Amino acid sequence: KQEVTQIPAALSVPEGENLVLNCSFTDSAIYNLQWFRQDPGKGLTSLLLIQSSQREQTSGRLNASLDKSSGRSTLYIAASQPGDSATYLCAVKPGNTPLVFGKGTRLSVIA
Amino acid sequence: GAVVSQHPSRVICKSGTSVKIECRSLDFQATTMFWYRQFPKQSLMLMATSNEGSKATYEQGVEKDKFLINHASLTLSTLTVTSAHPEDSSFYICSKERTDTQYFGPGTRLTVL
Numbered sequence: 439k440q441e442v443t444q445i446p447a448a449l450s451v452p453e454g455e456n457l458v459l460n461c462s463f464t465d466s467a468i469y470n471l472q473w474f475r476q477d478p479g480k481g482l483t484s485l486l487l488i489q490s491s492q493r494e495q496t497s498g499r500l501n502a503s504l505d506k507s508s509g510r511s512t513l514y515i516a517a518s519q520p521g522d523s524a525t526y527l528c529a530v531k532p533g534n535t536p537l538v539f540g541k542g543t544r545l546s547v548i549a
Numbered sequence: 550g551a552v553v554s555q556h557p558s559r560v561i562c563k564s565g566t567s568v569k570i571e572c573r574s575l576d577f578q579a580t581t582m583f584w585y586r587q588f589p590k591q592s593l594m595l596m597a598t599s600n601e602g603s604k605a606t607y608e609q610g611v612e613k614d615k616f617l618i619n620h621a622s623l624t625l626s627t628l629t630v631t632s633a634h635p636e637d638s639s640f641y642i643c644s645k646e647r648t649d650t651q652y653f654g655p656g657t658r659l660t661v662l
Contacts, residue, residue: 484650487649487650541591
């Protein structure tokens with residue numbers, strides 16, 4: 439059974455810092471991996487989607503990498519801003535089945 | 550991105566009542582939708598896959614008679630929590646999929662007193 443783990447569970451950084459969020463998964467046979475952002479009490483916003491054949495994806499200040507063989511992904515946020523404060527969720531798609539989510543990393547960027 | 554709406558966004562009910570949550574695909578027809586549940590500080594857990602015109606597929610441990618799913622049209626799926634109890638209080642989110650990307654609704658916060 440696929441399990442997704444995110445470390446750290448919570449992170450607090452001063453504004454302007456670069457930071458890395460980690461995601462690991464137990465079964466490397468995935469179809470793709472997605473990173474989402476969730477604001478308190480809200481739904482999910484898709485940030486980046488990495489197909490299993492890809493190594494990384496970039497969008498603005500965000501960069502996500504994927505090492506499928508080792509079961510790891512990282513989300514890199516450059517020059518963090520207070521508006522980046524949210525919970526970041528990692529999810530993998532184990533083939534033709536719905537996404538499996540990690541518990542998320544709760545990020546606070548302090549002005 | 551694709552648009553998914555949910556109604557209501559928040560509901561408070563008494564124990565023993567039933568609550569219906571609607572999930573609508575506003576931009577394209579969705580033959581399949583997914584229902585997730587999220588407890589505080591926990592991951593999203595898949596409850597069931599809703600299939601238009603057929604029975605929903607429930608995940609292990611999810612009571613199908615308690616969480617009734619109806620997907621009567623290509624743009625609407627409903628989740629009814631029957632005889633709700635305080636332990637059913639949670640955040641319920643639906644999603645649909647297009648070209649390998651899942652798009653999520655804004656969620657419904659259910660509080661059962």
